[in-house]
Amino acid sequence: MAGVVAARDGRRVEMDVTSVGEPGGRSGVPAGPTPGKDAGGTSPGTPVGQTASAVREEPAARAVPGWAFRRSGAVSGGAPAERAAPRVAQPSMGPASAVLPGAASGPGLGPGLGLGAASVRSSARTLTSSIPSTRSTSSANSATLRRRQGAVPDTPAVAGMLDGVRRRLAESGADPTPARVAQALREQGRVLGDAEILGAAEQLRSELVGSGPLEPLLADPSVTDVLVSAPDRVWVDRGGGLELAPVAFPDAGAVRRLAQRLATVAGRRLDDARPWVDARLPDGTRLHAVLPPVAVDCTCLSLRVVRPRAFTLDELAAAGTVPPGGDRVLCALVRARLSFLVSGGTGSGKTTLLSALLGLVGPDERIVLAEDSAELRPDHAHVVRLEARPANQEGAGLVTLEDLVRQALRMRPDRLVVGEVRGPEVAHLLAALNTGHSGCGTVHANAAADVPARLEALGTAAGLDRAALHSQLAAALSVVLHLVRDRTGRRRIAEVHVLERDPSGLVRTVPALRWGAEAFVAERGWPRLRELLRAAGLEERAAARETQR
Structure with missing residues (x-):
């Protein structure tokens, strides 16, 4: 030719x-x-x-x-x-290189x-x-x-x-x-x-x-x-x-x-x-x-861009996302099967941290992921990934995140994970976490203290009144990990909060650990978090060495 x-x-x-x-x-x-x-x-x-x-x-x-x-x-x-x-x-610009x-x-x-x-x-x-x-x-x-x-x-x-x-x-x-x-x-x-x-x-x-x-x-x-x-x-x-x-x-x-x-x-x-x-x-x-x-x-x-593999907790610790010694606290959090949320702004690294933590789940556990857009890629042998789907041009075929959470509950999950909690699915997630399932997810929030109010707003859209949502929230979630991205672009865990219910019946967060100059610094919620982590074998003396009082 x-x-x-x-x-x-x-x-x-x-x-x-x-x-x-x-x-x-x-x-x-x-x-x-x-x-x-x-x-x-x-x-x-x-x-x-x-x-x-x-x-x-x-x-x-x-x-x-x-x-x-x-x-x-x-x-x-x-x-x-x-x-x-x-x-x-x-x-190459040679005469024989016109390929x-x-x-x-x-x-x-x-x-x-x-x-x-x-x-x-x-x-x-x-x-x-x-x-x-x-x-x-x-x-x-x-x-x-x-x-x-x-x-x-x-x-x-x-x-x-x-x-x-x-x-x-x-x-x-x-x-x-x-x-x-x-x-x-x-x-x-x-x-x-x-x-x-x-x-x-x-x-x-x-x-x-x-x-x-x-x-x-x-x-x-x-x-x-x-x-x-x-x-x-x-x-x-x-x-x-x-x-x-x-x-x-x-x-x-x-x-x-x-x-x-x-x-x-x-x-x-x-x-x-x-x-x-x-x-x-x-x-x-x-x-x-x-x-x-x-x-x-x-x-x-x-x-x-979603990379084909998740980063390990060791890599994130080396990157400065997790403070020195903080990786032991996070490992204990996962081993204790505590339900938690990772909060933060857009681009703060919520999905990256959650993927790394899911890689610490025991190999005998089954993880079921429900995501609006599949981004989580945990390094785990037994993961089931579900992704929402928009309606076609005729308006049919819609699969919502709420639908996925309902289906995930019928798939015998040991860990139920919602990639991003941002709609009516919060009601099904809280209900699932109150029936013996362990779970986690991410949520957009400006600070860890804002998470209860954020979930309250989402629950209202799902038809939950304020009292009912706080009752379920108090029994469903234990910890909030909050990520920030500073002016230099560095992503890091800024604070760790525990959830507790006040005399009025509303749930609020209490700071347990915050990022200090070099490591986590213990706050007034640390005794409560330490008590929760004891179930994972993190002894009080060892945990105390990981924080600066």
Whole structure:
């Protein structure tokens, strides 16, 4: 098959793209013989797998996202002493290197998301029907950012070619595989340089079967959140707070297309009639997007990256999330089978801490998780995970968190876990914890002392009056662990409270431990907590050594 027409040294050269993505195939071989190697060090006829590896970098060594390791020499402020910027692979520009980056790996969404290309085929027309022309001039800042990350050159020839290729692929309705992208490029019949061919192919691949400019960010193991508020305003959180990332989209239409395609992959609808979506992608990444005009300036895209494994309590202690000696108190809390809640604000590390604590549950116990969006990944041999489901376009098929809690009670749980208590399910959770089940969960609250009032508000929505809720709360829960995220981005356990009922019948929290200068400091609720922990074998003398009186 004829290949992409390229210009090199004033001559027209046809690049063979027939076998792109095929096992053992060749890619980027000039039609005429070219002795030796090119300037980029790539021999003519290099196998696809070898050439592709030259334009893709191996991800950095795995790091715990958002947690500063004291033992590894990092600063305790929540970020390593020297943090490297996200790396972007630079393609080889030699004359024989015009292969499609990522061709050897087959179809997929590329680093970070791992979504199949077939899942976006049915929405190709929808995603390109309102594509604005890329001939529109981007801001100087956006252009600078794209050049910095090695994006396709901003030339009228390339802009027109990309528009034509997008429409061609949308009309065909076929899977946008690398080979078909190359075919569409060839059919444009434009004379382009090798660098433009590589840039155009990579940009189209990332737009159609990848995550676009966000790929290097999602592949970074230290990244926990990626937020897009404008084409040239991409923010990333690596545990030290939000920072502007050196990436950009060509225009607002590119942000919209990516959001719609990711929603389609998640099996959800995102269009003018339904301008927002909250879903989970196949790899666990949480997706939230809002389209204009609800989002006034540009499509807003939020991605919460869920890593494939939970961090251990030792890792969190080394990171400074748990104070010295505090891990023994938490271990005793789990061994004593006390029911507890982890409270805190958004991004404070509630899910991370809860996953680590569930990993301490005995191997002979059965854990049943009920979550609105599956995020908990405890390192435990016997875990059952249930996830809520929204209604379909016809309004049928809704499965709420309240439904999941009811079903979980029929699955013989030793530990019933609600990922986030935020609605009527609080009534079923408290009822379950009053029938011999041990359980835990997370809740949004500004302080541990605010948790009873927060649960009271949720119980009212479930039809529980104040007296009934406090009666169940007093018998159901024992401890509240409250997390904060300070100005440096460091996440830590700020305080541990126990629950007690006052003479009026209302439940209030009493501080038992708080984070001091170096360790937990005992407060007036510590004797009560120590009494509860004795059931786990944490002797009074040993426990006293873990606190500063």
